[in-house]
Amino acid sequence: IHGYNDKSEFEDTTRPAASNDHWMPWLQRQLLLNGIEAQTPEMPGFYEPIYEKWKEMFERFSPDENTILVGHSCGGGFLVRWLSETETKVGKVVLVAPWLDLENVIDPDFFNFEIDQHLSDKTAGVTIMYSTDDDASVIKSVETLKNKLFKTKFLEFHDKGHFVLNSLGTDQFPELLKEIIH
Secondary structure (H helix, E strand, C coil): CCCCCCHHHHHCCCCCCHHHCCCHHHHHHHHHHCCCCCCCCCCCCCCCCCHHHHHHHHHCCCCCCCCCEEEECHHHHHHHHHHHHCCCCCCCEEEECCCCCCCCCCCCCCCCCCCCCCHHHHCCCEEEEEECCCCHHHHHHHHHHHHHCCCEEEEEECCCCCCCHHHHCCCCCHHHHHHHHC
16 A cells, blocks of 8 residues: 655646555566565545545455455554454555654544554564664654564664655665565
């Protein structure tokens, strides 16, 4: 699940759609080559995301215990909320630079929820990947998750920024692929 784009990013015709940006196409291709069916949905609302619409789109894929979930930034925060509020059991979950919008940049209802401290019990394992040189709002979100989540693996990097093309310098993300398939 991709992250949030502001209006200027959304309207920038030189950029791909959010679901096809950064490392997502590369990751999808690598998963397919490893025999893992992969989808990268374009979440609705563009630069004005609404949780219920994202939830409706996401649940069209009928996630279950065989589903591996990957969320980047706002997409990672979305998965924290969805997992906190559902009883559905899923497979592995990897959150990359999860953002919980603690500053209310987007619709304040999007992240209006209580984090289920035991959400990892509904999964085959939760990993959170973050970089110490990311934006302060993401670091604060990660700290919140560290303080609230049990049985969660945290992978810390120091030079990946927000895990986007500009900070990675590439559209490939082998560390993420390794975390998913091993």
